Amino acid sequence: MAYIALYRQWRPQDFEQLVGQEHISTTLKNAITSNRIAHAYLFSGPRGTGKTSTAKIMAKALNCLQGPTIHPCNACDSCKRIIDGSSMDVLEIDAASNRGIDEIRELREKVKFTPVDGRYKVYIIDEVHMLTTEAFNALLKTLEEPPAHAIFILATTEPHKIPATILSRCQRYDFRRIDSEAISGRLLKVLQEMSIEAEPEALGVIARFAEGGLRDALSILDQCIAFSGDRITVEDVRSMLGLAGDEWLEHMRGALLQRDVAAALGYVQELISLGKDARQVILELLVLFRDRLVESSAVTPAQESGCVEDGMEIMQLLSDAAQEAKWAPYPRIVLEVAVIRICRRGSAQDMAGLAARLEKLEAMLANKMIVQPAHRSPDRAGRAESIPPAPAIPASPPVTPAPPSTAADNKQNSIPPKAEPPQHLEELGERILAELLKHNKRAIHTCLSEGRLLELNGEQAVFGFQLAIYKERIEKDDYRGFLEKLVSQMTGEQRHIKCRLVSDTAGEGPGAPPVEATAEDAVVRHAKEMFGEKVVTIVNNNKGEEK
Structure with missing residues (x-):
C-alpha cells in the first residue's frame, strides 16, 4: 500500500480532534444540536488551520446514519464515503482550477437534484476567492435561495477578495493561527503513536517554524522522521530546515550589540557557507532580539531602559531587512547591509540629531532674516539715514481750554486712549x-x-x-x-x-x-x-x- 503523508493520516475526523479552533467547533456543535443549520458558511483563515477538515466533519455530522449528530461515527457507509472522497452527496470543488462561469452554471444545474444517500448535499468550494466576477454573479442567486437539501461551505485564505454580496449571504467563521504549544502537543501525540522519540526543543522549533499551521508542522515532522529515524534532535531539525544554531545566533547578537562590523560579517560569511538562508537568519535574529527584549523589560525595566531602546532600534532594522529580503534577488546583500546599519546605529542617530539641529538653526535664521526687513527696505533705510529715529517721547498736545467734564468723558478717561x-x-x-x-x-x-x-x-x-x-x-x-x-x-x-x-x-x-x-x-x-x-x-x- 502506498505511503500516506502524516497530515493526511492525522486529519481531524470529529470536532474534538480539531486543534486550536474551539470557538468554531463549539458554535457548529450547538447549531447542529439546536437544528439551526445555515445554508451557506464561509471558513476563512491562514493555511493549515483546519478549514477543509472542519467542512468535511460538518458534512459527516449532517449525513451520518446516526445523525444529525455532533459525534459522527466514522464507521457507517456515509461517513466512510465522505472520508475517502467517494460520496456523491459531498462535492469538493477547487475554485482555483474551476473558476469560470461554465463550472458554476453546471453546479447550478446539479444542485436541484436531491441527495443520493444522505440528508444533505454539501458543496465544499475551496479557495473560493479565485472565482471570477462572472462566476460569483452566477453563484449569487443560488447561494441566496438554495434548495432545502443543499448546503454550501466556502473556504478561503483571502476573504477580502470575496464580493460583499457573497459575504452577506454566508455565516462567516474565522480560523485562528494555532499557538506553538498546541502544535507541539499534537506532534508529541503523533510521535507517541508511532513510537518515535523527539527532544521537546526540537518539537518547539518545528512548531515555531510552521507559523501557526498544523498541516505545515506535520509535513515538517514527516520530513524530520525521514531524516533522523527513530530519534529527532534539535540539531537535526535545524540542519534540515536550514536554521542557524543557538550558538551562532548568540555570537552574532553579541557582535551586533558591540558594534563589531568585522566579526558580524564574519559570522554571516560562515552561516552562508553552511547553506543557511539569509532571510531565515534575519528572522531568527529578530526572534532572538525579541525574546531578549521581553526578558530584559520584564526583569529590570528601570535599569534596562537604554538597552530596551537599543533593542527596539535593532529589531526595527531587522524587520525592515526581512521585508526587503523577501523580494530581493540577493538576500545575502540585504543581510550584510542590515548588519552594517545595526553596527553603525549610534552614528546614524548622531547624524540625525545634527541634521535636526541644523534645520532648527536654519529656521531661526530664516525667521530673523524675514522679520528684520519687514518695516524698512534697504533703500528706505539708506534714505532715512540722515534722519534719526524719533525718540519715544509722546508729543505734548496743544493747550486748549478743557470742556466741562461729563459722565461720558469720565468713562472714556477710565481707559486711556494713549x-x-x-x-x-x-x-x-x-x-x-x-x-x-x-x-x-x-x-x-x-x-x-x-x-x-x-x-x-x-x-x-x-x-x-x-x-x-x-x-x-x-x-x-x-x-x-x-x-x-x-x-x-x-x-x-x-x-x-x-x-x-x-x-x-x-x-x-x-x-x-x-x-x-x-x-x-x-x-x-x-x-x-x-x-x-x-x-x-x-x-x-x-x-x-x-x-
Whole structure:
C-alpha cells in the first residue's frame, strides 16, 4: 500500500480532534444540536488551520446514519464515503482550477437534484476567492435561495477578495493561527503513536517554524522522521530546515550589540557557507532580539531602559531587512547591509540629531532674516539715514481750554486712549511676524511684512500699508480672522484688525497721524524700492503737471 503523508493520516475526523479552533467547533456543535443549520458558511483563515477538515466533519455530522449528530461515527457507509472522497452527496470543488462561469452554471444545474444517500448535499468550494466576477454573479442567486437539501461551505485564505454580496449571504467563521504549544502537543501525540522519540526543543522549533499551521508542522515532522529515524534532535531539525544554531545566533547578537562590523560579517560569511538562508537568519535574529527584549523589560525595566531602546532600534532594522529580503534577488546583500546599519546605529542617530539641529538653526535664521526687513527696505533705510529715529517721547498736545467734564468723558478717561510707545509696537509687530512663521502662515506673513503696526488702542490694532494690494488681502475674512485671534492671544485682550494706506511706515510714530497715500505715490515708491533709481520729477499725465 502506498505511503500516506502524516497530515493526511492525522486529519481531524470529529470536532474534538480539531486543534486550536474551539470557538468554531463549539458554535457548529450547538447549531447542529439546536437544528439551526445555515445554508451557506464561509471558513476563512491562514493555511493549515483546519478549514477543509472542519467542512468535511460538518458534512459527516449532517449525513451520518446516526445523525444529525455532533459525534459522527466514522464507521457507517456515509461517513466512510465522505472520508475517502467517494460520496456523491459531498462535492469538493477547487475554485482555483474551476473558476469560470461554465463550472458554476453546471453546479447550478446539479444542485436541484436531491441527495443520493444522505440528508444533505454539501458543496465544499475551496479557495473560493479565485472565482471570477462572472462566476460569483452566477453563484449569487443560488447561494441566496438554495434548495432545502443543499448546503454550501466556502473556504478561503483571502476573504477580502470575496464580493460583499457573497459575504452577506454566508455565516462567516474565522480560523485562528494555532499557538506553538498546541502544535507541539499534537506532534508529541503523533510521535507517541508511532513510537518515535523527539527532544521537546526540537518539537518547539518545528512548531515555531510552521507559523501557526498544523498541516505545515506535520509535513515538517514527516520530513524530520525521514531524516533522523527513530530519534529527532534539535540539531537535526535545524540542519534540515536550514536554521542557524543557538550558538551562532548568540555570537552574532553579541557582535551586533558591540558594534563589531568585522566579526558580524564574519559570522554571516560562515552561516552562508553552511547553506543557511539569509532571510531565515534575519528572522531568527529578530526572534532572538525579541525574546531578549521581553526578558530584559520584564526583569529590570528601570535599569534596562537604554538597552530596551537599543533593542527596539535593532529589531526595527531587522524587520525592515526581512521585508526587503523577501523580494530581493540577493538576500545575502540585504543581510550584510542590515548588519552594517545595526553596527553603525549610534552614528546614524548622531547624524540625525545634527541634521535636526541644523534645520532648527536654519529656521531661526530664516525667521530673523524675514522679520528684520519687514518695516524698512534697504533703500528706505539708506534714505532715512540722515534722519534719526524719533525718540519715544509722546508729543505734548496743544493747550486748549478743557470742556466741562461729563459722565461720558469720565468713562472714556477710565481707559486711556494713549497709543503704545513705538518701541513696544515695533517689538509686538516682530513677535506677530515670528508667530505667523511658527504657525506656518507664510502667506499672511508675506502680506503683513509689507506694513507696520501703527496703533494699539482699545479694541483695535491698526496696521498701515503702502500698497493697497496688501491692505486688501489682510482685510479678507480668512487673513483678518486669523490675525485677530493671534493678536488677541498675544495682547491678552480682544482686538479687531483695522488697515489703512499710509505714505511711509518707516519712522512714523503712533503719536502723529498717518499721512494718507495716493495710488501714484505708492506706485512710484514701490518702483524706487524695486529698481533703486532716484526720482528727478514725477509727471501727472492726467493733469499735465510736474511735481
